[in-house]
Amino acid sequence: MRALRENAADTVLSSLGTLGRAARSGFVATRVVAEDLARLRFQWREAMQQAWFLITVSALPGVLMAVPFGVIVSAQVGNVVHQLGANSLIGAAGGLGVIKQGAPLATGLLLGGAGAAAIAADLGARTIREEVDAMRVMGIDPVQRLVAPRMVAMLFVAPLLNILILVVGMVAGYIVAIAALGVTPGSYWESFGAFATPVDVWVSLIKSVIFGYLVVVIACQRGLEARGGPRGVADGVNAAVILSVVSIAVVNTAITQVVTMFFPTRVA
Template identity: 45%
Template sequence: MAVQFVSLVRGVGGMGLMTGEVVKGAFTTKFQFREFLEQAWFIASVTMLPAVLVSIPFGAVISLQVGNLAGQLGAQSFAGATAVLAVVREAAPMAAALIIAGAAGSAICSDMGSRKIREEIDAMEVLGIDPVIRLVVPRVLACLFVSVMINGIVIATGIGGGYFFTVIIQGGSAGAFLSSFTALASLPDLYISMVKAALFGFLAAIIGAYNGLNAQGGPSGVGRAVNEAVIIAFMMLFVLNSIMTAIYFQIVPQDGL
């Protein structure tokens, strides 16, 4: 138990130090623009289609559930606004985060781990090249950028799917669905969604990079590091989402009917 606790503390501290190095390196060193573009394109290529495929059932399920509940309460006209709030505030950033952590985070971890066991990281350090600045910073920024982009795609697709299932499938009013947007939804809802997506993408990349750079035990060790990175990222994302949502409700006043 003591060994596991020490390992946990060491891991949290190491991720904190890496976060500081990444933030500092992003503003104080030469930006690896080419590496950033390559990583952003790779991450987008492996996450774009899953994001679209996930967002459609997300919007459909939320709209169906909210539409049925609103109909039972006699508030069918507010089904659109409620579905939009659910998609924008929670479903979209969480879907983007899970896709980024599962696909991009694991890819970053396996890449860093493979470089570690091939001693490429040690060779870079011998040559005086900081692997965090050269490899981690562009990948973290690429994850952050793509996560925000995917969040926007999930929002648009989820709302479109919600409109289809609410208006076409359930026979709701298109005018009521659209006009109810302004009743409960507001720009801060979109802002917090984008901030969540950016932080989730940043965190997933940091966890993946840290686990990869600390992988040990050959190829099997890289596999274990990838599994740990995905599990830790999922847990941290849910915890961070709960904290940010609670803070948001305390800071931003909510509109009434």
């Protein structure tokens, strides 16, 4: 029992320490980005290169994830709504499901998987090769040179990927509703327009940006803290992906509760 208590205490303290370091890293990186933008010395070229890399590793998987997600939402919701005799509400239920939960969650999971792994692996490899230490010796801030461009790139790519998944998911759900469930096109879009509001889209975009911010902070922090050679890099990548996914799930629950309180679904 004593060993169990000590292990639990060490785990809690280690988790709090990791949370504190990640929060500090995020604050410092955000401050550096703001200062570089204000002084017109931000590395836009590096940021655009990182943004293009993130797009190449996440755009196609995003489309492939959006199609089955839209189909599943329309099929499951359509079966329930059909039993209630309210086929005209399939558009509203399916569309809101994709906008409010499907698109931002899929965006966060893709960025937390492909994006976090790529960033953590890159920074981890630089760390174990002592490139980061060499930067500090030469007076170059690693946060300014490595973290800031990746943060801006992630915040730029996240809403774009969210919009892509949103559009593809809704089109897939629409096709299923028309072809398999017998819903008329006019009824589908009329019910969707009656319930959906611009606030739903803005909340979806804001959630994707928040998820992207969490992913890039966690990935950069785990990459810069990599130790112990290639095994340390692998552990850092694994931790970055797991922490990103868990953080996204927790934050999404909190945001959903807050948004539901202040912006309840409009009844047509």
